[in-house]
Amino acid sequence: MMKKHTWLKFGTLIVTMLLGLVVFSATNVHADKKEPHYVITTDTTYAPFEFQAQNGQYVGIDMDMLRAIAKREHFTYKLVPIAFNSGAQGVLSGQFDAIIAGMTITPERQQVYDFGTPYYKTGIIAAASPKSGITSLNQLRGKTVALKTGTGSAQYALSIQKKYGFKVTYFNDSNTMYNAVALGNAAVAFEDDPVMKYAIKNGIKLKIITKPANAGQYGFAVKKGQNQELLAKFNAGYAAIKKDGTYDKIVAKYLGAKESTFAGSAKENNSLIGLLKQNKDQFIGGIIKTLQLTVFGIIFATIFGVLIGVLAVVPNKFAYGLSSTIIYIFRGLPLLVLAFFIYIGLPSLTGTKIPAIAAGLITLTLNEGAYIAAFVAGGLKSVDVGQMEAARSLGLPYRKAMLKVIMPQGIKLMIPSFVNQFIITLKDTSILSAIGIIELTQTGTVIISRNSQGFRVWFLVAMMYLIMITLLTFLAKWADKKFGNN
Amino acid sequence: MATKVKVTDLHKSYGDNEVLKGINLEVQENEVVVMIGPSGSGKSTFLRTLNKLEEPTAGSIAIDGIDLTAKETNLNKVRENIGMVFQHFNLFPHLTVLENVTLAPVELGKLTKDEANELGRQLLAQVGLADKADAKPTQLSGGQKQRVAIARALAMKPSIMLFDEPTSALDPEMVGEVLKVMRDLAEDGMTMIVVTHEMGFAKQVADRVVFFADGYIREEGTPDAVFNNPQDPRAQDFLNKVLNV
Ligand SMILES: Nc1ncnc2c1ncn2[C@@H]1O[C@H](COP(=O)(O)OP(=O)(O)OP(=O)(O)O)[C@@H](O)[C@H]1O
Ligand SMILES: [Mg+2]
Numbered sequence: 001m002m003k004k005h006t007w008l009k010f011g012t013l014i015v016t017m018l019l020g021l022v023v024f025s026a027t028n029v030h031a032d033k034k035e036p037h038y039v040i041t042t043d044t045t046y047a048p049f050e051f052q053a054q055n056g057q058y059v060g061i062d063m064d065m066l067r068a069i070a071k072r073e074h075f076t077y078k079l080v081p082i083a084f085n086s087g088a089q090g091v092l093s094g095q096f097d098a099i100i101a102g103m104t105i106t107p108e109r110q111q112v113y114d115f116g117t118p119y120y121k122t123g124i125i126a127a128a129s130p131k132s133g134i135t136s137l138n139q140l141r142g143k144t145v146a147l148k149t150g151t152g153s154a155q156y157a158l159s160i161q162k163k164y165g166f167k168v169t170y171f172n173d174s175n176t177m178y179n180a181v182a183l184g185n186a187a188v189a190f191e192d193d194p195v196m197k198y199a200i201k202n203g204i205k206l207k208i209i210t211k212p213a214n215a216g217q218y219g220f221a222v223k224k225g226q227n228q229e230l231l232a233k234f235n236a237g238y239a240a241i242k243k244d245g246t247y248d249k250i251v252a253k254y255l256g257a258k259e260s261t262f263a264g265s266a267k268e269n270n271s272l273i274g275l276l277k278q279n280k281d282q283f284i285g286g287i288i289k290t291l292q293l294t295v296f297g298i299i300f301a302t303i304f305g306v307l308i309g310v311l312a313v314v315p316n317k318f319a320y321g322l323s324s325t326i327i328y329i330f331r332g333l334p335l336l337v338l339a340f341f342i343y344i345g346l347p348s349l350t351g352t353k354i355p356a357i358a359a360g361l362i363t364l365t366l367n368e369g370a371y372i373a374a375f376v377a378g379g380l381k382s383v384d385v386g387q388m389e390a391a392r393s394l395g396l397p398y399r400k401a402m403l404k405v406i407m408p409q410g411i412k413l414m415i416p417s418f419v420n421q422f423i424i425t426l427k428d429t430s431i432l433s434a435i436g437i438i439e440l441t442q443t444g445t446v447i448i449s450r451n452s453q454g455f456r457v458w459f460l461v462a463m464m465y466l467i468m469i470t471l472l473t474f475l476a477k478w479a480d481k482k483f484g485n486n
Numbered sequence: 487m488a489t490k491v492k493v494t495d496l497h498k499s500y501g502d503n504e505v506l507k508g509i510n511l512e513v514q515e516n517e518v519v520v521m522i523g524p525s526g527s528g529k530s531t532f533l534r535t536l537n538k539l540e541e542p543t544a545g546s547i548a549i550d551g552i553d554l555t556a557k558e559t560n561l562n563k564v565r566e567n568i569g570m571v572f573q574h575f576n577l578f579p580h581l582t583v584l585e586n587v588t589l590a591p592v593e594l595g596k597l598t599k600d601e602a603n604e605l606g607r608q609l610l611a612q613v614g615l616a617d618k619a620d621a622k623p624t625q626l627s628g629g630q631k632q633r634v635a636i637a638r639a640l641a642m643k644p645s646i647m648l649f650d651e652p653t654s655a656l657d658p659e660m661v662g663e664v665l666k667v668m669r670d671l672a673e674d675g676m677t678m679i680v681v682t683h684e685m686g687f688a689k690q691v692a693d694r695v696v697f698f699a700d701g702y703i704r705e706e707g708t709p710d711a712v713f714n715n716p717q718d719p720r721a722q723d724f725l726n727k728v729l730n731v
Contacts, residue, residue, distance in 0.1 A: 389539055390576035390635075394590035394642055395566035404593060408580045 041087035069237030082436030085150030093348030115219035123212025286443030297364030305372025312377035330370035496545035523698030569639030629660030
């Protein structure tokens with residue numbers, strides 16, 4: 001039987017590993033110390049306020065404004081584009097210092113956020129596909145309406161839902177929502193006036209069917225009572241750029257511009273090769289992020305999984321209980337829930353921010369690790385008990401017997417499961433797009449939000465995943481041949 | 487002569503099932519004790535308590551004067567001194583024959599890799615398998631496997647060897663080669679406790695035969711006394727069956 005301190009060592013190792021992850025990733029975030037540094041979130045896609053330009057940089061009215069203000073007011077910031085709803089919650093949990101995302105100032109939001117000077121007038125409008133024949137809200141009875149999660153437009157739509165008798169469905173980004181309506185999966189979409197108009201101007205095939213309702217204003221927001229210094233800087237900077245005409249220039253630049261200015265020419269958008277060329281850097285960036293997540297995810301999950309799996313077979317009730325509980329919890333939780341919990345939930349508890357990439361890796365480690373632990377435990381249990389007895393009868397201590405006799409045999413049985421789990425890990429990284437990691441899937445979303453080439457871009461992304469999975473499978477088979485035979 | 491094994495009032499239960507009901511046994515240095523008895527009588531269980539593969543429920547076991555039931559006893563150290571050979575060999579299938587033999591002395595720091603290899607080859611020669619050093623266990627016949635298992639146990643230089651039906655899983659034509667290795671060991675003065683159904687081996691090699699039934703030692707004596715003049719009715723019945731086939 002293993003001694004107590006060995007368990008402690010195991011436990012410490014796991015904890016150190018996870019902490020190391022956080023620290024490792026956190027160090028990447030530090031910018032130079034002289035100017036105050038903030039983490040500011042924005043929406044992934046909310047043209048003309050924020051969207052990714054061809055070169056991969058985030059542009060738009062909000063983005064240019066923020067850049068101008070930061071320069072003037074001498075602060076630096078790390079921008080985290082993430083689904084609007086997650087970003088808004090992340091500010092409240094302390095994950096982000098502020099949000100600028102075409103966020104309408106409402107009395108409800110003012111309960112929990114402090115808003116800066118309102119910077120843009122807006123209203124809520126509804127749009128339908130011209131093919132649908134829908135021209136008024138009165139035609140919506142029994143039909144489905146597309147809304148974006150957590151937005152003022154969604155709230156407005158719900159407030160008139162009874163009156164018009166429609167059903168609702170939710171989306172996390174505007175572009176997917178527009179496409180749902182354009183393709184006829186939903187009857188109309190509600191969206192902020194300037195955003196919808198910009199999208200239509202840039203080729204989204206929708207027609208506006210209402211006048212702007214619930215006129216409101218956009219504001220820059222921090223958590224109530226927090227980051228007041230940042231808020232003051234924003235207000236001062238905004239006043240200055242408003243006064244010297246920078247603000248008007250920015251607005252004119254986006255509202256006056258043609259689609260191709262930001263999205264690339266139609267010719268390039270119409271061919272796969274053109275799309276690949278045009279978005280080469282972004283695709284490469286996405287693939288690298290995906291591979292990083294996969295490789296480190298696999299390494300950490302394997303270490304974690306093997307440790308937890310071994311705990312399940314050692315003759316110690318406490319270790320067994322611990323292992324089964326960990327497997328039960330982390331195999332039972334959906335990956336997305338776990339990711340949100342670690343990224344958005346934990347910081348509100350502990351008060352420390354976790355970089356998305358660290359949260360992503362911890363998520364993969366726990367979730368994939370739990371699966372690995374389950375089959376490691378199974379594999380070790382399937383090794384004949386006579387092997388352990390023979391090893392112990394020679395005087396080998398439990399740990400040596402496990403390491404030199406049981407594990408080599410068990411792991412051989414587990415190789416197919418490992419290969420399988422590695423492939424699943426690669427695919428699961430796509431779920432981490434939800435916490436704002438711009439890996440391959442998120443790269444796809446972002447590119448489409450700019451050029452609306454849903455079919456072609458998703459086709460390219462799918463091919464890239466298939467190629468990566470094929471390579472990973474080859475690699476695993478090669479490793480199995482090389483190391484699995486003896 | 488020194489006492490190698492001293493078992494006093496040993497009990498072992500699995501739940502409500504009491505398998506050993508108070509065993510007393512002493513084994514002297516160089517002695518060969520053969521244990522016989524009907525299936526399920528507790529022979530294996532008893533043998534496995536001697537190196538604590540099974541935890542006794544009550545009673546005491548002393549090996550070379552070291553109390554195995556005492557908390558402070560280092561079991562691994564005691565086990566180094568007690569070789570065990572299993573009915574189903576339990577060779578390590580992922581290692582070569584030589585690695586099977588050298589694993590324990592190297593891992594436990596008794597020998598360097600080179601010393602262990604030298605000893606390993608010597609032991610393999612002793613059991614007649616010098617040419618199989620680099621084979622994998624799956625490439626061996628049953629009799630060869632069991633001889634490797636014996637060499638593996640000997641590599642730790644034990645002073646006591648336990649055998650649990652070492653020939654029961656073998657084809658008849660391979661039984662002889664394994665028994666010969668055991669006989670040689672006995673002649674070299676190894677202290678041995680052997681559970682077996684090979685009555686010929688018991689008669690020739692044993693200093694003492696112990697008859698187990700229902701968790702008790704029912705009869706004990708020289709092979710001649712036990713085989714030719716058993717007192718216990720269970721022993722008479724058992725021997726009648728196994729000797730007159
Ligand atoms: N791990 C165990 N759990 C529960 N009962 C067991 C266990 N091991 C042995 N027993 C029981 O203990 C009794 C004695 O078994 P043991 O294997 O010692 O007998 P044996 O004399 O070696 O028989 P055989 O000649 O068949 O090998 C049997 O009734 C058996 O079912
Ligand atoms: Mg038995």
